[in-house]
Amino acid sequence: MLKLSTKGQYGVRAMFEIASGHAGEPVAIKEIAARQDVSVAYLEQILNTLRKSGLITSVRGPGGGYLLARQPEKISIGEILRSLDGPIALTACQDPMEGCVRADGCVTSLLWKALGEKIEGFLDAMTLRDLLTGKNKQLSGQKYPSLEIEKTGHHAFLEKTGKIGA
Amino acid sequence: MLKLSTKGQYGVRAMFEIASGHAGEPVAIKEIAARQDVSVAYLEQILNTLRKSGLITSVRGPGGGYLLARQPEKISIGEILRSLDGPIALTACQDPMEGCVRADGCVTSLLWKALGEKIEGFLDAMTLRDLLTGKNKQLSGQKYPSLEIEKTGHHAFLEKTGKIGA
């Protein structure tokens, strides 16, 4: 339960790729797609949305690609997710577009509201810079591996089977 | 995004109904269904699952119904949700049944893991007792209304239209 859409996930990863791109140079969609193992077409949708939200800019022509519209520390994960998946709304009651229907709903409604705010607080406090450096307070307490790309036969195996234990 | 299933929502609300039922007396499914405005058939599924998870017990025969299997303070919202919707898994990487596929996944993977733990921590700390009394620390800071049932023409309106602004 409480699944994050692949759109949101890919979006964050794409933003990470752009952020970690060679300083100032646009990152081509093709390159991002290759690294993320996502189709170019799907990524186009995602990046298009992010561009319209003002999180990235694009440069056309050969050598073109995508750039962050702001410094990594000015772009939160929350912004990225909201751009792609709309506002966080655990329940219909919390959704701005809907309304609280049930009369005795206020008890659990407050619960979901509190949780939603907790989640948003977390996501808004976390920025691309944190992902780049892994130094955010919220992530500390976790063992933080280096950002080096890790490749093992193990992963290759998982890639083929798709799932384990299922 | 990050929607909670109706099953989980109804489950929590049903548990709340049972918890607030007349001391020691079983609460009939019919009564719960009426209060929650959910079909009896759907609720049966939900309560059945909760019973199998050991969160409630049932009493048959006229005057029968459902009872909490433990004291309200011993039943967390997290338990209820996990019982109905399975483990919280924001992403496939976090799902015990799946695996982390992408080689460079560790950066965002940690992010989702940290968020997931934050959410679980919240839900496991929150109990039915907190819902009954509204005194949990996590809920404080929220304006906390009385548990009185609130009925306004406003709500009745929403009930008919279903959604607003959509």
Next chain:
DNA sequence: TAATACTCTACTAATATTGTCAAGTATTTT
């Protein structure tokens, strides 16, 4: 002018959620 790259819209397939239905079993009161 050709290559590269981004833009946009529509559409489909897969999956999960949400909920219904029907038949049956157990318990207690009268």
Next chain:
DNA sequence: AAAATACTTGACAATATTAGTAGAGTATTA
């Protein structure tokens, strides 16, 4: 015993959402 009440179970259908594809088009620069 019989009737009323209540829980049990499993199959199934409708709906919504997600995920991803396809294809035609526009812009930019070497």
